[in-house]
Amino acid sequence: MATIQDVAKAAGVSAMTVSNVINDHPHVRPATRQRVLEAMARLDYRVNVAARNLRKGRTGTIGLAVPEVNRPYYGRLAAALITAADRHGLRVSIEQTGARRENELAALSLSRNRLYDGLILATVGMGPADVGSLEVDHPVVILGERIFGGPVDHVAMPNVAAAAAATRHLIERGCRRIALLCGELRDEVDVSSLRHAGYRQALEAAGLPLDPELVLSVPSLTMDAAARRARALAADGPAFDGVFCVTDTVAMGALRGLADAGVRVPGQVKVIGFDNVDESAFLVPSLSTVDPDHDLMAERAVALLVARMGHEGRPAHQEEFVSTFSLVIRESTGR
Amino acid sequence: MATIQDVAKAAGVSAMTVSNVINDHPHVRPATRQRVLEAMARLDYRVNVAARNLRKGRTGTIGLAVPEVNRPYYGRLAAALITAADRHGLRVSIEQTGARRENELAALSLSRNRLYDGLILATVGMGPADVGSLEVDHPVVILGERIFGGPVDHVAMPNVAAAAAATRHLIERGCRRIALLCGELRDEVDVSSLRHAGYRQALEAAGLPLDPELVLSVPSLTMDAAARRARALAADGPAFDGVFCVTDTVAMGALRGLADAGVRVPGQVKVIGFDNVDESAFLVPSLSTVDPDHDLMAERAVALLVARMGHEGRPAHQEEFVSTFSLVIRESTGR
DNA sequence: GCGAGCTTTTTTATCGATACAAAGGATCTC
DNA sequence: GAGATCCTTTGTATCGATAAAAAAGCTCGC
Numbered sequence: 001m002a003t004i005q006d007v008a009k010a011a012g013v014s015a016m017t018v019s020n021v022i023n024d025h026p027h028v029r030p031a032t033r034q035r036v037l038e039a040m041a042r043l044d045y046r047v048n049v050a051a052r053n054l055r056k057g058r059t060g061t062i063g064l065a066v067p068e069v070n071r072p073y074y075g076r077l078a079a080a081l082i083t084a085a086d087r088h089g090l091r092v093s094i095e096q097t098g099a100r101r102e103n104e105l106a107a108l109s110l111s112r113n114r115l116y117d118g119l120i121l122a123t124v125g126m127g128p129a130d131v132g133s134l135e136v137d138h139p140v141v142i143l144g145e146r147i148f149g150g151p152v153d154h155v156a157m158p159n160v161a162a163a164a165a166a167t168r169h170l171i172e173r174g175c176r177r178i179a180l181l182c183g184e185l186r187d188e189v190d191v192s193s194l195r196h197a198g199y200r201q202a203l204e205a206a207g208l209p210l211d212p213e214l215v216l217s218v219p220s221l222t223m224d225a226a227a228r229r230a231r232a233l234a235a236d237g238p239a240f241d242g243v244f245c246v247t248d249t250v251a252m253g254a255l256r257g258l259a260d261a262g263v264r265v266p267g268q269v270k271v272i273g274f275d276n277v278d279e280s281a282f283l284v285p286s287l288s289t290v291d292p293d294h295d296l297m298a299e300r301a302v303a304l305l306v307a308r309m310g311h312e313g314r315p316a317h318q319e320e321f322v323s324t325f326s327l328v329i330r331e332s333t334g335r
Numbered sequence: 336m337a338t339i340q341d342v343a344k345a346a347g348v349s350a351m352t353v354s355n356v357i358n359d360h361p362h363v364r365p366a367t368r369q370r371v372l373e374a375m376a377r378l379d380y381r382v383n384v385a386a387r388n389l390r391k392g393r394t395g396t397i398g399l400a401v402p403e404v405n406r407p408y409y410g411r412l413a414a415a416l417i418t419a420a421d422r423h424g425l426r427v428s429i430e431q432t433g434a435r436r437e438n439e440l441a442a443l444s445l446s447r448n449r450l451y452d453g454l455i456l457a458t459v460g461m462g463p464a465d466v467g468s469l470e471v472d473h474p475v476v477i478l479g480e481r482i483f484g485g486p487v488d489h490v491a492m493p494n495v496a497a498a499a500a501a502t503r504h505l506i507e508r509g510c511r512r513i514a515l516l517c518g519e520l521r522d523e524v525d526v527s528s529l530r531h532a533g534y535r536q537a538l539e540a541a542g543l544p545l546d547p548e549l550v551l552s553v554p555s556l557t558m559d560a561a562a563r564r565a566r567a568l569a570a571d572g573p574a575f576d577g578v579f580c581v582t583d584t585v586a587m588g589a590l591r592g593l594a595d596a597g598v599r600v601p602g603q604v605k606v607i608g609f610d611n612v613d614e615s616a617f618l619v620p621s622l623s624t625v626d627p628d629h630d631l632m633a634e635r636a637v638a639l640l641v642a643r644m645g646h647e648g649r650p651a652h653q654e655e656f657v658s659t660f661s662l663v664i665r666e667s668t669g670r
Numbered sequence: 671g672c673g674a675g676c677t678t679t680t681t682t683a684t685c686g687a688t689a690c691a692a693a694g695g696a697t698c699t700c
Numbered sequence: 701g702a703g704a705t706c707c708t709t710t711g712t713a714t715c716g717a718t719a720a721a722a723a724a725g726c727t728c729g730c
Contacts, residue, residue, distance in 0.1 A: 014710045046448045051686035053385035070414035079405035093428040113381045223617045256617040282558045282591040349680050386716035389685050
């Protein structure tokens with residue numbers, strides 16, 4: 001494969017001039033540029049990215065660590081991030097952490113190998129105790145959960161406010177005994193805990209009692225676990241007339257479980273999710289949900305990372321971006 | 336950040352010895368190895384991947400070009416591929432082609448920049464006319480569609496056979512007027528055309544007539560287009576009692592469209608899809624479908640690519656792997 | 671005690687591109 | 701026409717790691 005030297009020789013110039021042409025430096029005479037371009041085309045020259053990276057100290061690639069690209073929400077996010085990164089001329093390399101803390105920590109040290117110029121990390125397994133691990137010497141943006149005050153930028157959903165809005169919507173539709181279908185409430189900053197907080201706020205504001213029997217934790221936020229739990233609730237749980245599911249994936253499972261139990265949605269029970277994944281609009285019944293504006297979040301996450309990549313030194317303090325949200329009302333809450 | 340030279344100095348050895356330790360070469364005295372490891376730890380040394388890549392001529396990263404990671408089938412595939420690549424110590428960088436021919440061709444030339452050691456390409460937009468573009472000097476594996484005889488390895492689904500099996504299943508369940516919901520039939524090797532062929536085969540084998548009015552092309556294989564088309568069919572199309580959808584995504588749209596039109600599934604019409612995405616099991620009604628064993632396909636695709644990456648020279652002839660499949664019978668065909 | 675045949679370590683050159691500084695031309699001013 | 705100034709081009713050194721070959725240390729057996 002042709003190198004920059006080969007092109008230089010073929011065009012009768014120095015390697016440096018070829019480099020100048022490639023990088024669009026000013027001060028290259030048009031005639032020379034032309035000759036170089038022709039030589040490049042003739043030899044089918046491609047820049048060797050490894051060499052450029054070595055010299056420039058950057059790789060042009062950012063890392064994205066998510067639990068699994070196959071989960072609808074993370075797939076959506078990954079797609080948006082790849083698109084956003086592309087606008088900055090950056091490629092995205094994906095690590096799957098399986099939502100496990102140790103893999104999330106490993107992703108942090110991978111980019112220290114200079115594999116990536118920066119890392120976007122969707123933390124699920126890490127908790128406040130791991131803040132120290134974020135003290136790394138390369139740009140990191142934490143995505144998707146609320147802040148636990150580390151030394152890095154964050155892009156977060158308005159978890160509490162949006163969860164409260166979703167719950168309030170159920171109340172406005174007449175629900176009085178609203179179940180919460182969530183994951184384990186481990187610490188104060190995971191998705192389930194934050195949305196749980198919003199749920200409580202809304203109940204309180206409406207003067208409704210919080211029945212602990214209606215707070216249903218499933219071991220993992222999967223459709224299967226949610227379906228099981230919903231069936232159990234309908235079979236021998238307390239009475240309920242609404243369910244707020246912490247994710248659309250959980251809601252899909254719940255809808256299935258309720259159908260198995262012969263519960264009519266929205267007739268007997270109303271259901272609302274969170275994420276607005278593509279499938280939600282096409283379920284039967286279609287799923288009401290919270291739309292957190294994924295594209296905006298992706299956009300901001302990449303923008304923050306790029307800003308960090310610019311400065312070598314770490315900016316004075318970290319930025320925090322909380323996305324907007326909107327409620328999408330569909331059949332499952334009785335459109 | 337510390338370099339290999341710094342470590343060498345700190346440990347009182349040459350850079351080469353440090354390199355030998357890093358790469359687990361034999362013939363390093365245990366005491367020396369120990370000293371080097373300690374120096375590495377003390378200086379928090381990380382290998383500079385760019386430098387290694389330049390020297391070795393490989394990047395440790397493979398490219399994956401798919402239409403969009405957010406589409407359930409490609410998300411599933413991407414997840415499986417990332418996992419499979421990880422087992423070989425390879426990272427995966429994702430390009431989204433939007434199913435557009437020019438972007439698929441661009442992905443081919445990207446890896447010629449030596450960004451990737453090889454490329455896995457899910458072709459959707461490219462056709463037989465583009466075979467010439469596959470003549471590149473780095474490993475490529477084409478994934479997911481049938482072969483159009485290019486100079487590269489292929490991993491394919493058993494599209495025709497599986498589509499025939501799906502159609503046959505509908506026939507066995509008593510359907511006599513089976514619609515096909517597919518994309519545009521452009522050439523002979525795209526997903527829609529191949530599955531259309533299987534559909535025809537099954538009808539013919541069963542002695543059923545092929546009614547062209549029941550072959551429904553939608554402009555894109557999305558839920559939205561499918562839902563629209565299904566509604567139209569129910570509203571003022573010919574009578575039908577079964578639908579074979581070329582993908583599960585299309586089937587989800589169709590289920591929604593039929594529900595809108597008040598058509599009962601599986602009571603009045605039975606529906607079967609293709610892909611067995613995660614959501615299919617949880618729809619109401621749950622969706623019968625074809626399971627093409629994604630993990631096996633991913634496994635083989637990476638294995639083929641790795642084999643090519645080993646040899647520098649191109650092996651004598653290209654390999655072709657056709658995955659197995661199984662039918663998953665659920666409610667939508669009246670389990 | 672000496673060389674054969676190991677194991678262990680170092681030296682040297684290189685992968686391909688680019689930063690930097692400096693040199694070679696052209697143009698302009700007075 | 702000389703010098704200043706700008707535009708254009710070119711050496712040279714370097715990014716950090718590793719391949720290949722050479723050199724230095726050991727361990728034997730005879």
